[in-house]
Structure formats: C-alpha cells, structure tokens
Amino acid sequence: MDFGFGAEEEQFRRRARDWLAERLTGGGPYAHAAGLGGPGSEHEGGGARREWERELGRAGWIGLGWQAPEGAYGQRRASLTQQVVWAEEYARLRAPARVGHIGENLLAPTLLAYGSQEQRSRFLPPVARGEELWCQGYSEPDAGSDLAGIRTAARRTAAGTYRVTGQKIWTSLAREADWCFVLARTEPGSRRHHGLSFLLVPMDQPGRIEVRPIRQMSGTSEFNEVFLDGAVAEEVVGGEGNGWTVAMGLLALERGVSTLVQQIGFAAELERVVGAFLASPTSADPVLRERLVRQWAELRTMRWNALRTLGGGPEDPGAPSVAKLLWGGWHRRLGELAVAVRGAAATAGPRDWTPQDPYPLDEAQRLFLFTRADTIYGGSDEIQRNIIAERVLGLPKEPR
Template sequence: MKLGFSDMEEAFRRECASWLDEQMAGEFADIRGIANLVDKPERRKAWERRLAEHRYSCIGWPIAWGGRDATLNEQVIFAEEYARAGAPNRLNHMGVELLGPTLLALGSSEQKARFLPAIAEGTAIWCQGYSEPGAGSDLAAIRTRARRDGDEWVIEGQKIWTSLAQFADMIFVLARTEDGTRGREGLSFLLVDLDQPGIEIRPIRQINGEAEFNEVFFDGARCPVENMVGAEGEGWTVSTTLLSFERGISTLGQQMQFRNELDAVIAAAKHNGKAADPVFRQRLAEAEIGLRLMRYGALRMLAGGKGGALAGAALTYKIQWASWRRALGELAMDVLGQEGEVAPADAEGWPLLANLYLYSRADTIYGGTNQIQRNLIAERGLGLPREPRGNA
C-alpha cells in the first residue's frame, strides 16, 4: 500500500494548485473561503461551470463523460488542493460525487446520456431525497410512495433535511413503489425534476441562522418511467451503492477543510495566550493527532477499496470524523471564551469558529447518528446479530 505520491503526481498537484490559486485570487475571489453552503448561490453555480470548462468538475469520471479519468491518487491530490486553496464547498456535490458515480455504475445507457453531461457541465444541480420525518437514520422505514400511472410515476410524501434543495434542479428520490411492503423491500430509486407542479420546498432555519436544509413535499409530482435507476423494487441496492461513494475521495478534501479549521483554532489560541496553557496545548495536540489519524486511515481505506464497495474500516469513518469535529467545535469555543459569544461579526477568526461550533453539533446526527453508525459497524463490519427492531 502506498501513502506517498510520485514525481508525476506531485507535478499534477502543482498544476492543480496553480490553477485553483489563480481562480480564487482572481475572478472568484469573492467566494474564496466561504464557510457555509448557502451564500452567493449564483456565483457558486458560475464556479461549477468554470470547473467544468477545465475538466476539474469530476476528474475521476471517464473522459467520455466530461472527466479526466484521473487515478485515485490524482483525485486525492485535487481534493486536497481544492480545500487548501480555500475554494468553496461544491454546490453540486450530490450530483458530482454521489449520483454521477452511481449512474456510471448502475444507470442505463440512456440515463447516462441524458443526465451525466449536465452534471459534468455544472448546468444541473442535484439534491438527495432520502430522509423523512419518521425515517431519518432508519432509511428503510421511508413512507414516500410512488404509484404507476401510464408512462409515469406519481409521487406522494415528504422528505426532510434535503441539503440545498432550494438551489437544485433535480432530486433523486427513494420511494416505496410496491404496496404492502416494508423495510428494504419494495423501494425504487427515481430521478425527479423539481421544477414542476406538486413539489413544494420549505427551508429549515438552523441554529447558526442559515438554511442549508429543506423539507420537500410531493403532492402528485410526476417522474417518467425511464427515470427509474435499476429495476422496480431494487431501490435499496441502488441507494446503498450511492451511499458507498459518500465515503470516497471527497473525504480527503473534507480533511483539508478540517485542517483549515484546526489551524484557525490554533491561531486564536496563540493570539489570546491560551496556547501557553498546558491543558489547552494538550487538547490542541490531541486534535492534531486525531486529524492525522483520519488522514492515514482514509488513505488506507482508499488504497484498499475496490469500486464503490465499502470495506469494514470505511464504516468507522463517519463516526470518527463527526466525533472529532464536534470536539473541535467545543475546543474552539473554549479557546475563544466569552469572546466567542459576544464578539462582533467582523472580529478576526470569530465567524469561522462560531459557525464551526454551531454546525458541528449536527455532525453526529445527519448522515446517520453515532448510534446508528455503531450499529452499522457491529452488524455489517463485525457480523454481529442485528439489533431487534419493531414491526412499524
């Protein structure tokens, strides 16, 4: 297993870094370092298109579909340099990192031809319709239904915690298409146009004042039959394949964002003298050690993985980073002290660290709570018996 990079790969790193720095210091300087997902959506859409123009939008995709057919190491390098340059969080993460690879793996030739080019070009923004009010971490308990009506599926139900739905053009929806089924049976995976009657999007205001998440209501919304990925009733297989990509290359870019946040905490501790306190030095050292362990673990997972399959070790990653970042948010507030509560918004370093603390409270909840993650590790990773579940 190789954790280092070759001379050619380091040359690719310099190429990526140079281009990204040029963009972030030039035309797109106004969106550099944005710490949230909702500010300046039109500028971020323009950034998606700029990435596409230079084939940086989805570099791991085949050349025929707008990518660069980049190697695993090259994808890791670009993800790291993207975060290092302060480029904004991707507005089309769901399309590029999740749906695109899923269609490449499981989509029909017609679905690939219809949907992949627009994702690669940055002209179609996607969101994910999985969680529901009564089925957050328990994905198999969803109640949204789709019934066949001629050449279309008619969708009724509600999704929640739908990231960036207010900016999206399309949504992939997991819905129950077979009456009388429950759990993983009878689910299908549908690609749905958001710009149609029968769909209402309501933003959810978060503790940090932003509205990244949304409720999405389906009241007779329609989806062409040919927009079903996989066969009817195979939605669970498609959805879990998609989720496996969520633990992929983007984890390394995520860790570079963590690096930036930890550096901001360290800078604040040096500025106000907390870095001289042995207790804070120990906590900062523990945060540094945790971040390095995540990097080595992610590289090991990626080097040993095949296709979209999740190795047992990959099941531990979400609970690892979520717990680490929640602790980092608490450390940030302890370092700032009262200043973190009362400082004006233009105080140096305050907005980033305050937002880190508030947002990190959700890290151990969304995408599967820590409790659910422990069940996944036990049942899928260790092969232990399933936890007893009710019949609802």
C-alpha cells in the same frame, strides 16, 4: 499502501495550482468567491458558486474519478493520486465550496454502476459541465437514519411515469437543485427494504414540489424539507423494486476521495483554532493545549485511515461507518474547542450589537453551533455503531 507523489503527480499539481490561482487570487475573476460556502455557511455566494461550478466544468475538472473513459461525458480522467492532489490544491487555495458535489460524487458513480446507458448519456454530461445540480431525497421525518422505514410512495401511471407523494427532510441544496434522486416505495403494502425504487425527479414542478428551509441554531438554513404532492418522475435507476440495492451502493460511494477533501478543510479549521489559542489568554492552559494536540493527532489518523481504505484490497463493510464515526465526533469536538480557547469572549457578540438586529455569529461560534449536528446527519452515531456491531462483529440485531 505506498501513497507517494511522483513526478507525474507533481506536474499535475502544478497545472491544478496554476489554473486555480489564475482564477482565485489577485485580480482573478473568482477571487471574490474564494472561501465562500461550506458547512454552516451554505448561504454564502450562491450565484457566484453556481457560476464557479460551470467554470470547473468548462475546464474539465468535474468527474475526475468517474469510472468511465476520459471524455466519455465531457470529463477528464485522473488517477486516484491525482484526485488527491486536486483536492489538496483546491482546499489550499480556498476555492469556493462546491454546489455540484452531490451530482458529481453521489449521482454520477451510482448511474455508472446501476444506470442504463441512456440515463448516463442524459444526466452525466450536464453534471460534468456544471450545469445541472442535484440533491438527495432519502431521509424522512420518521425515517432518518432508519432508511428502510420510508413512507414516500410512488405510483406508476398508465403512461409509464411515476407520481411521487411524501415528505423528505434534511435535504441539502434542495433550493438550488435542478433534480433530486428520491428513494420511494413503489410496491403498495411492502415493508422495510422491499418494494423500494430509486427515482430521478425534476425539482421544477410548481404545485407538486414545495421546498421549505429549516432554520438552525446558527441562524442559517443549510437543510430543507421537501414536500412532494404527485410529483412526476420518468426515470427509475436499477429497475423497479431494486431501490434498496442502489441506495446502499450509493452510500458506499459516499466515502472516497471526498473524505480527503473534507479532511483538508478540517485541517484549515484546526489551524485557525490553534491560531486563536496562541493569541488568547487561555494559551497557558495545559488541558486545552493537550486537547489541541489530540485533535491534530486524530486528524492525521483519519487521513491515513482514508488513504488505506482507498487503496484497494478486500471490501470492508464497516469502513464507511467507522469513517463517519471518526469525522463526526472529531468535528464536533473541534467546534467545542473553537469556543473554549477564546474563553468567556466566545459567548459575546459584537460590542455594537443591539437586540433589534439579527444576532451575528463569528466563525468560531458558527462552527460550534453547526457541528452539534455532525454526529446526527449522514447517519447518526447510534446507527453507525449498530451497523458495525451487526454487519462486522456479528452481534445480535437490535430489537425492532
């Protein structure tokens, strides 16, 4: 694939860079929010980042990759190459981590592929304006990577709505979200991937929806438990009983240009780890030096693999699983390197810390602790290898 940047892309880059710089640098109105948020730091600047989402919406920067005519839902349209350019400039100027990415990158493409026109007209414009935030209700305590084992039940009422009861877990941004798309069992007695439906559930239902943050090793609470007790849902996407098809379609959409955005963030983290290495007494260690070079080479490989999969051609059923295996393991190893290059100093807190205070973590320590989860959430390594073995290589299925 020839993934070059021509004159049109460079002109688009200048527009994007100028718009971002005007707001995020110097005396820009969002300069205080630059660099806030992201994995392990979702507790940072919630209000500022939500207002930033609206600022992106006002300028039409949300929904660049939607497969819909420009302006159909208030968004501008960008080519694949321009989407990559936007992602690169967004990361380089340290724009705040998005709080609307689940609505933009997961819900919206799913509605465009499986939803009705009424659903698209209702839900896509508020996402494009940065006004409504979404979370994903998939995993459950006994059905994490094994999504077909979910038990959350939804029963149709006489009024044609659904009452949803069950528990979801590891739900990112559940406290901030206005809506949640929930995979629930609408056919009593159904098993595995049969009898599931993809429901749209409003989160503001006191007494029917409770969100409890999950405290992690890093001391932060990116993830949440969500308890549904007769929560009302009026919308089902793709028809009742077709939830498995919609859910699998959504998971396939989860890997895309957003993968490149993630890798640009990884590159910035790697640069900081290399800087810490060069300033540390460990900089003479040839083993650490070799590990850092390997991290750099693997990141470049992931980038070219992502560009290859975005370039069209025959559908590769194993591509999403390969991508997850690559970045999950890479990021966890980077967290290990972040503390290794600092030596014994990485195990200590600030000199003025006392046991009466909350234990403060620096950036490297937080990266190390948070990335322990990278090979688990979003589909564990074990499940990804099973998918590749069974669906790509045709090996016998693992006994249930």
